[in-house]
Amino acid sequence: MYKIVSKKQLSAEVFRMELEAPLIARERKPGQFIILQIDNDVGERIPLTIADADPEKGTITIIFQTVGRTTHVLADKQVGDGVPALLGPLGQPTHIAKVGHVVCVGGGIGVAPMHPIAQAMKAAGNKVTIIMGARNKSLLVMEEEMRKIADELIIVTDDGSAGRKALVTVPLKELCEQTPKPDMAVIIGPPIMMKFGAETTRPYGVPTVVSLNTIMIDGTGMCGGCRVTVGGKTKFVCVDGPEFDGHQVDFDNMMKRLRAYKVREEVDHNDHHCRIGLA
Amino acid sequence: MHKQLETLYSEATATLAPLKEKPLTPKDRMAIPAQEMPTQDPHVRCHNMTEVALGYSAEQARVESMRCLQCKTAPCISGCPVGIRIPDFLKAAAEGRFDEAVGIIRENSLLPAVCGRVCPQETQCQAPCTLGKALKNPELAVSIGRVERYVADLQRESGKQEVPAIKPARGKRVAVIGSGPASVTVAADVRREGHEVVMFEAFHKPGGVLVYGIPEFRLPKAIVQKEIDTLTAMGVKLETNFVVGRTRKIKDLMEQDGFDAVFVGTGAGLPKFMNIPGENLVGVFSANEYLTRSNLMKAYDSARSHTPMYQAKRVAVLGGGNVAMDAARTALRLGAEEVHLIYRRTEKEMPARIEEVAHAKEEGVQFHLLQNAVRILGDENDCVKQIECLRYELGEPDASGRRSPVEIKGSEFLMDIDSVIVAIGNGSNPLISQTTSGLTVNKWGNIIVDETGLSSLPGIYAGGDIVLGAATVILAMGEGRRAAASINSYLAK
Helix, strand or coil, X not given: CEEEEEEEECCCCEEEEEEECHHHHHHCCCCCEEEEECCCCCCCCEEXXXXXXXXXXXXXXXXXXXXXHHHHHHHHCCCCCEECEEEEEECCCCCCCCCXXXXXXXXXXXXXXXXXXXXXXXHCCXXXXXXXXXXXXXXXXXXXXXXXXXXXXXXXXXXXXXXXXXXXXXXXXXXXXXXXXXXXXXXXXXXXXXXXXXXXXXXXXXXXXXXXXXXXXXXXXXXXXXEEEECCXXXXXXXXXXXXXXXXXXXXXXXXXXXXXXHHHHHHHHHHHHHXXXX | CCCCHHHHHHHHHHHHHHHHHCCCCXXXXXXXXXXXXXXXXXXXXXXXXXXXXXXXXXHHHHHHHHCCCCCCCCHHHHHCCCCCCHHHHHHHHHCCCHXXXXXXXXXXXXXXXXXXXXXXXXXXXXXXXXXXXXXXXXXXXXXXXXXXXXXXXXXXXXXXXXXXXXXXXXXXXXXXXXXXXXXXXXXXXXXXXCCXXXXXXXXXXXXXXXXXXXXXXXXXXXXXXXXXXXXXXXXXXXXCCCCECCCECHHHHHHCXXXXXXXXXXXXXXXXXXXXXXXXXXXXXXXXXXXXXXXXXXXXXXXXXXXXCCCCCXXXXXXXXXXXXXXXXXXXXXXXXEEEEEXXXXXXXXXXXXXXXXXXXXXXXXXXXXXXXXXXXXXXXXXXXXXXXXXXXXXXECCCCCEEXXXXXXXXXXXXXXXXXXXXXXXXXXXXXXXCCCCCECCCCCECCCCCCECCCCCEEECCHHHHCCCCHHHHHHHHHHHHHHHHHHHHC
16 A cells, blocks of 8 residues: 555645655656556556655655546545555656756646656756646646746736736747747646647747656556557657657647547446446 | 257266276277367357356366376377476376376476466377377367366365475575566475565556456456465565566666566567557557456456446457457457457468367357458547458468468458457567666567576576567466576575
8 A cells, every 4th residue: 555645635626645655756757657546456547647756755746636536536535545556657757958948838737747847957957937827726736846946937827817817828939939949848738738839839949848648557568558649650658758749749649549438438338337247 | 069068067977987997998098079168158158257168077077088098108298388297197187186186287387277278288288199199180189278277276176275385595585577477487486495585566466467468258367366375375475566677677676675586577568559550549459458458457347447448339350369369259248249350361370279269259259361451540539430451362381381461452441340459469568678788688679598597687587478479378487487497596506
């Protein structure tokens, strides 16, 4: 069991949890993720990003939104409860280098995985501009932490309840139009935001990294369920990624693959039950 | 039409009675009817996950064992990758000494209940069988695997399976990476010598391909769990949710965590795809993903499992191996109305076991031979709706002597389907080699080892599919045996 050592509800649907996972805390690097299960026998395996880690304390921090069965059950767990399965750290770490000016764009809980990346980019000597976006003020996460790292912090919300009333692509475009333009953009958030973020930087030739979160089972390259098309080639998000050149990713195909079970689940639910005669 | 279980059992009882009374001549033995394996009715079983083959009765096991001619040459032994003393165990079984029979098997094989079910006996021990030769029909060879299964099941079910004795502690630690057949074998053999053994598994449950790959209807998971329980009773420590290379590197295990030797048995876990257009559409799966969802994640039990299964009515399975058969038969059980298995060559070239092909056909899988997929087409939501195939004919024999398939130009045709399962094999997972500098691999990514199972790095051994490429359970066990012996002698130095 991986014990929950702290829990905080950040908004109606967003939770922050600190879990005891000393091995993962020791090895994890920016950009990596974990796979979590809330039942060892019948639980599904879902990938979650790592927002922070404390190797001394032996803990990792996750920030998640309640969207499916696992995240709902996880949100109901209390401090002292355990999570039966936690695997990681998975994926290739972010390539951290001094490139000059890095714009980090985080949408919704995409800010969570952005946190360690922005931290490392800053530590590598880059100027770091952070754009945080959310539907409304209550969905903004890790503002304090990001403010500490950022040379400049830009907040946008869809409804204007915090910062500018705009999509993240608006300040991103403005930054791209400046001279000198940014040397790199890192965009993490909902697929549609990453798609339009990458489209925003494309005409300016700003190298753009996105971090993908697809459907996975094992997370070690064994199932291929996470595959995406990048530059016309098939890549596995779990082992080749999760970060890819945002200008090369086929987001439309990825978004459709993400919906694979949503469309069918309800329609086929009843039929599914009567077809399998379990003895 | 197959005979019912009751019929087979009562016939065997009747057959056995007179045979028990007299010493048998080879001629008598040759006249004994081959014992058919009772199976669930195909129309029933294609809607359930319980085991297809129901197992011999004690009488069937004895009668089948009496068919063994006890020939001097015993070609079956050299046909077995781990060299089981087959005529001896069959002799014991024929005389009803089943405990002794399974004891003889266990001298060489740790997993008789597993191997009795999934070994390709017809190409190994049973292929050179003198009886099959004498009767001029290899299918009439002694059913060695079925007797093996019977005696192993009897031992397990009667609770007589003992925990092997462990030698006194030697102060050495061995890390076993992976928990499939090769790793299980190494863990047991090394632990028996008194060494401390920690087995690392990336999944939440141990067993490797026996658990994620082979379906319940072919290998009940309770049998695998029993073997794992034996290991833990021996004192093998199991670390699940631990992916070596990421959670910890081999170098750290050896230099900082006090492991004196490492065995890498990570298997062939990198699915191959066809590299044809449309392969990333919604509804296309690797067989690994499809089977893992159903087997390990228990998605077939939709009332309990949280893992969903893609609902498909017309499924195409690409490939002709055992994994393709498993995927096709799983698809039927999960509610597909039609399952089309598409294979480029003919049935003769299929790598799948004859028995698996027969079972798949009985259950209603439709075979499309000398055909190959060239393109998958999707609808406006990128969901699979059709597959385009090309017809083939057999050409001249190639370097291997097999007649290779040649495409017939202009023979393209479309099939309406809503899901595709790609079962054309697995490459080796690069995680260990990428994170272990100095570990030499071949161009396919398989770890290169010497005749003792030793890799290019001292103290690091490897075996099973990560060395062989995708092979069989028994070959992996054989490799494990060899590596374990080498590890034991390396640690004795």
